[in-house]
Amino acid sequence: WSAHVNERMAELGLEGRIDHRSYEAQGIELEPQHKIGPAASRRPEQGLEAERIEDHARIARDNGDRIIANPNVALDAITRQQATFTTRDLATFAFRHSDGKDQFDQVMGAVRASPELVALGKDGRDQERFTSRDMIAVEARLERAGDELAGRDAHGVADRHRDTATAKAEERGLVLSGEQRDAFDHVTGSAGLASVVGYAGSGKSAMLGVAREAW
DSSP states (O other), X not given: OHHHHHXXXXXXXXXXXXXXXXXXXXXXXXXXXXXXXXXXXXXXXXXXXXXXXXXXXXXXXXXXXXXXXXXXXXXXXXXXXXXXXXXXXXXXXXXXXXXXXXXXXXXXXXXXXXXXXXXXXXXXXXOEEEEEHHHHHHHHHHHHHHHHHHTOOOOOOOHHHHHHHHHHHHHTTOOOOHHHHHHHHHHXXXXXXXXXXXXXXXXXXXXHHHHHHHO
């Protein structure tokens, strides 16, 4: 589900991403909270729901303390889902990981004062955007890796492998169009890095599935 959602968000130009993995699996140093729906929050006097609401607040308070002590915890968690973020994004995150206005203000203040926070200026919607020094370092490494890949030309796929992949696709009823075939030849060519641009629904994913078989 996360793969489908993230692919669609990318097609729509939306920056945020979702991750189905647990905080622990992602390496995020925060405790996950319970889901408290509006119905439960209106019935705090009921035993089990009251315990869940109390535990929810306790987890939020503990997470807030972690962030105040080390704002990098928040920056790491936010940038795992989106490379840049707005003040509103930060406030939403701080609200979820704090208990009460006083702690919310402390969390916001700690993150805004962190030397690891990088202001990027205003975006096309006139909103201030931020990222972290770690994220900038990641993007710098990606850029260097991209340059290295672009300079390599030994990754071509032999014609027999291409023919086998397209034949198997046709057996399943998938016949590449002329544009899809051009893209297929492009990405399975000798270049170490190739890109494909196309409208949503134009068959990029289907073409790449055949390319994966060739590779």
